[in-house]
Amino acid sequence: MDFSQRLSYGDYLRTDTLLSAHQPITQAHDEHLFITVHHVSELWLDLIIRELQAAMALLAAGVTDTPLKMLTRVVRAQEQLTDAWEVLKTMTPADYLEFRGAFGQASGFQSAGYRMVEVLLGNRNPTLLRPHEHRPDLHGPLLAALHAPSVYDLTLHLLAARGLNIPAEVLERDFTQPPTEHPAVLDAWLTVYRDPEQYWDLYELAEKLLDVEDNFRRWRFNHLTTVERTIGFKTGSGGTSGAGYLRRALSIVLFPELWQVRTSL
Ligand code: HEM
Numbered sequence: 001m002d003f004s005q006r007l008s009y010g011d012y013l014r015t016d017t018l019l020s021a022h023q024p025i026t027q028a029h030d031e032h033l034f035i036t037v038h039h040v041s042e043l044w045l046d047l048i049i050r051e052l053q054a055a056m057a058l059l060a061a062g063v064t065d066t067p068l069k070m071l072t073r074v075v076r077a078q079e080q081l082t083d084a085w086e087v088l089k090t091m092t093p094a095d096y097l098e099f100r101g102a103f104g105q106a107s108g109f110q111s112a113g114y115r116m117v118e119v120l121l122g123n124r125n126p127t128l129l130r131p132h133e134h135r136p137d138l139h140g141p142l143l144a145a146l147h148a149p150s151v152y153d154l155t156l157h158l159l160a161a162r163g164l165n166i167p168a169e170v171l172e173r174d175f176t177q178p179p180t181e182h183p184a185v186l187d188a189w190l191t192v193y194r195d196p197e198q199y200w201d202l203y204e205l206a207e208k209l210l211d212v213e214d215n216f217r218r219w220r221f222n223h224l225t226t227v228e229r230t231i232g233f234k235t236g237s238g239g240t241s242g243a244g245y246l247r248r249a250l251s252i253v254l255f256p257e258l259w260q261v262r263t264s265l
Pocket residue numbers: 037038041042088096107108109110111114223226227230231235236237238239240241242243245246249
């Protein structure tokens with residue numbers, strides 16, 4: 001029981017440091033909830049980034065088994081992120097208004113962790129990195145990821161390495177732009193989906209990526225619904241139209257051919 005000379009739970013996890021980040025700026029009871037849900041979300045986003053980056057390094061080396069395990073973890077972490085809305089939804093509009101004015105223009109729109117996840121997954125939009133320009137430590141890695149292949153680009157390189165026809169214009173595309181559907185890529189996925197036994201790991205990888213995008217959509221949708229029930233159609237603290245902006249984001253497609261292949265089968 002004596003931890004004066006030994007590493008304790010709190011020492012190892014730096015719980016003091018972790019909890020010291022929890023600093024409400026008003027007396028409002030629900031600000032605690034608001035901060036906690038954001039902090040927890042940032043921790044899950046950080047884990048997702050680590051798993052995605054590790055999976056991508058292996059995919060780039062032609063390995064598929066370990067990335068599948070890592071992407072499964074991403075999917076599970078996304079479920080935690082999405083479930084967090086259930087806790088936050090216990091906050092009413094009146095509860096939120098008690099502290100809303102205090103944090104000025106701060107918004108999840110400026111979450112570097114969320115942007116990194118989006119960029120790694122292939123949602124490429126250089127404008128969205130601008131809030132981080134004053135922080136080279138955040139902006140540098142985001143910019144590097146913007147210019148590098150996404151997890152889907154790396155998957156398409158893998159398909160090419162397995163002899164499937166992926167045109168050079170796809171493999172060497174401008175990575176700073178979002179992916180656009182390409183008929184040759186759709187054909188390549190059709191080959192995989194028509195013969196899963198022969199391409200089992202690619203087939204599994206495709207379905208895992210679809211799980212990730214499916215969960216991403218669920219998070220976006222739950223965010224939008226939570227926003228609408230909390231602030232209605234007011235503009236966002238980050239300066240966008242609010243619910244309108246978030247609704248438009250629902251139409252973003254990360255892995256276009258993986259959705260389209262179902263239509264063509
Ligand atoms: C009641 C709580 C919340 C409200 C009212 C709210 C509201 C909004 C609004 C209006 C936007 C659009 C940008 C803007 O103009 O500010 C936004 C963006 C965003 N929020 Fe929230 N939010 C809430 C909770 C959260 C939580 C818990 C997270 C977790 C990290 C989060 C993460 C984000 C992210 C990542 C964006 C950027 C989305 C994108 O650019 O596609 N928000 N939020």
